[in-house]
Amino acid sequence: xxxxxxxxxxxxxxxxxxxxxxxxxxxxxxxxxRASFNGVHHFEEFLSELGIARNILSNRLSRLxxxxxxxxxxDEQDRRRVEYALTEKGFxxxxxxxxxxxxxxxxxxxGVGMDPVIVDxxxxxxxxxxxxxxxxxxxxxxxxxxxxxxxxxxxxxxDRPEGTPPGGGVAIDEPREAAE
Amino acid sequence: xxxxxxxxxxxxxxxxxxxxxxxxxxxxxxxxxRASFNGVHHFEEFLSELGIARNILSNRLSRLxxxxxxxxxxDEQDRRRVEYALTEKGFxxxxxxxxxxxxxxxxxxxGVGMDPVIVDxxxxxxxxxxxxxxxxxxxxxxxxxxxxxxxxxxxxxxDRPEGTPPGGGVAIDEPREAAE
DNA sequence: GACTTAGGTATCAAGTTGCAACTGAAAACT
DNA sequence: AGTTTTCAGTTGCAACTTGATACCTAAGTC
Numbered sequence: 177x178x179x180x181x182x183x184x185x186x187x188x189x190x191x192x193x194x195x196x197x198x199x200x201x202x203x204x205x206x207x208x209x210r211a212s213f214n215g216v217h218h219f220e221e222f223l224s225e226l227g228i229a230r231n232i233l234s235n236r237l238s239r240l241x242x243x244x245x246x247x248x249x250x251d252e253q254d255r256r257r258v259e260y261a262l263t264e265k266g267f268x269x270x271x272x273x274x275x276x277x278x279x280x281x282x283x284x285x286x287g288v289g290m291d292p293v294i295v296d297x298x299x300x301x302x303x304x305x306x307x308x309x310x311x312x313x314x315x316x317x318x319x320x321x322x323x324x325x326x327x328x329x330x331x332x333x334x335d336r337p338e339g340t341p342p343g344g345g346v347a348i349d350e351p352r353e354a355a356e
Numbered sequence: 357x358x359x360x361x362x363x364x365x366x367x368x369x370x371x372x373x374x375x376x377x378x379x380x381x382x383x384x385x386x387x388x389x390r391a392s393f394n395g396v397h398h399f400e401e402f403l404s405e406l407g408i409a410r411n412i413l414s415n416r417l418s419r420l421x422x423x424x425x426x427x428x429x430x431d432e433q434d435r436r437r438v439e440y441a442l443t444e445k446g447f448x449x450x451x452x453x454x455x456x457x458x459x460x461x462x463x464x465x466x467g468v469g470m471d472p473v474i475v476d477x478x479x480x481x482x483x484x485x486x487x488x489x490x491x492x493x494x495x496x497x498x499x500x501x502x503x504x505x506x507x508x509x510x511x512x513x514x515d516r517p518e519g520t521p522p523g524g525g526v527a528i529d530e531p532r533e534a535a536e
Numbered sequence: 537g538a539c540t541t542a543g544g545t546a547t548c549a550a551g552t553t554g555c556a557a558c559t560g561a562a563a564a565c566t
Numbered sequence: 567a568g569t570t571t572t573c574a575g576t577t578g579c580a581a582c583t584t585g586a587t588a589c590c591t592a593a594g595t596c
Contacts, residue, residue: 190469190470190471191390191457191460191461191470191471192456192457192458192459192460192461192462192464192470193386193387193390193453193456193457193460194387194460195460195461195463195464196456196457196459196460196464197383197386197387197456197460200456201381201383201386203377203381206373206377206381207373207374207377210371210373213503214503215503244463265463267498267499268459268462268463268498269459270488270498270501271451271455271485271486271487271488272452272455272456272459272486273373274488275451275452275455275486276372276373276376276377276380276452277371277372277373277376277518278372278518278519279372279376279448279449279452280371280372280373280374280375280376280377281371281372281375281517281518281519282372282448282519283375283424283445283448284372284375284376289370289506289517290370290371290372290506290517290518291370291371291505291506292503292504292505292506293503293504293505293506293509293513293517293518294501294502294503294518295501295502295503295504295509295513296490296491296494296496296500296501296502297499297500297501297502298490298500299490299491299510300502300504300509300510300513301490301491301509301510301512301513301516302491302509302513302516302517302518302519302520303488303489303490303491303496303501303518303519304488304489304490304491304492304493304519304520304521304522305451305489305519305520305521306451306452306455306486306487306488306489307451307486307487307489307521308450308451308454308483308484308486309483309484309485309486309487309495310476310478310479310481310483310484311476311479311481311482311483311484312484313484314476315489316476316483318447318448318450319447319477320476320477320478321450321474321475321476321477321483322474322475322476322477322480323393323394323395323472323473323474323475324472324473324475324480325471325472325473326469326470326471326472326473329473329475329480329481329482330479330480330481332481333473333475333480333481333482336481336482337461337469337470337473337482338458338461338470338473338474338482338483339458339461339462339482339483339484339485340482340484340485341484341485341487342484
């Protein structure tokens with residue numbers, strides 16, 4: 177299991193998690209992301225779907241726009257309307273969201289069947305799990321992981337940052353598209 | 357109004373996300389999970405690693421224990437000490453946490469190198485991305501997904517809940533272990 | 537011009553967070 | 567034995583955040 181690396185505190189902070197939580201750690205952020213992914217685009221829709229207070233929704237939407245997760249676009253036909261649309265950065269949060277969703281389903285008390293269901297657009301079958309992959313694409317379970325100080329990495333791993341996809345590309349959390 | 361899937365609100369709520377957020381949506385939960393995975397086990401350690409207030413830490417640890425994410429065990433050698441250890445349920449949150457971490461790294465402003473690095477225990481190479489998989493194991497990108505009402509699923513997909521691993525097992529977010 | 541809709545502010549009560557000081561019990565030192 | 571230190575909390579209180587409700591403003595509709 178996790179061996180004690182734990183260097184003074186700076187090490188622990190050299191991690192993307194705090195940055196991610198700064199935006200998504202707030203109470204409604206993930207719910208808004210989900211609704212957004214689910215086809216909700218307008219203020220009053222979020223309001224009635226989520227049952228959130230107006231001021232909080234307003235605040236959260238601004239924050240998400242500010243952080244580049246949503247785009248705020250004025251409708252040219254009806255200029256009262258504002259559309260909130262997920263950016264690429266927003267879509268990139270999907271693995272995290274889906275993983276949380278599956279975890280909640282696995283351990284939650286609610287009914288076993290989710291609805292709506294996320295499907296693979298190619299064959300419209302429900303998607304499988306969200307998985308951590310090794311550098312070569314093998315699926316890793318929690319027990320297969322370890323944390324090591326960067327300096328203790330083997331030679332070949334030194335220039336391969338965590339999150340590099342099997343293909344050898346550069347992007348993190350941006351697996352090559354299965355459908356193109 | 358709503359032309360998309362979006363049925364009245366019940367549908368949107370039939371989702372594990374709210375359940376997951378009830379525990380992990382609070383400000384420090386993921387940071388505690390990370391520290392825990394990183395080998396931090398004791399109250400005073402969390403305190404100094406995270407820079408969290410004592411009362412909040414106390415409160416969060418209780419909550420995580422209550423929800424079965426951490427186990428609270430008295431040290432028999434030194435009975436002042438209490439050890440907090442991740443449960444299986446806690447380990448199952450790793451894909452979500454790692455995914456957030458990678459997202460934060462990709463878009464964050466902080467330095468590009470993470471430390472410590474999560475490695476595959478088998479070859480000690482940094483892990484790859486966290487990916488959403490199709491029912492047959494293909495890697496899916498955000499653009500490959502769609503949400504459909506459960507009743508609109510094709511026949512074969514009806515009894516295959518979202519999150520079912522390629523192998524055909526039952527567990528969600530519990531990929532078959534790569535290292536036995 | 538009156539009315540409705542969309543997307544927000546303003547106000548204020550209730551809850552949450554965080555600092556600092558205190559407690560209490562178990563170990564360690566003298 | 568008596569004092570001090572360490573560990574894991576609890577308590578009290580100020581600052582901040584959240585949430586319900588009411589109000590506001592601009593744009594569309596009749």
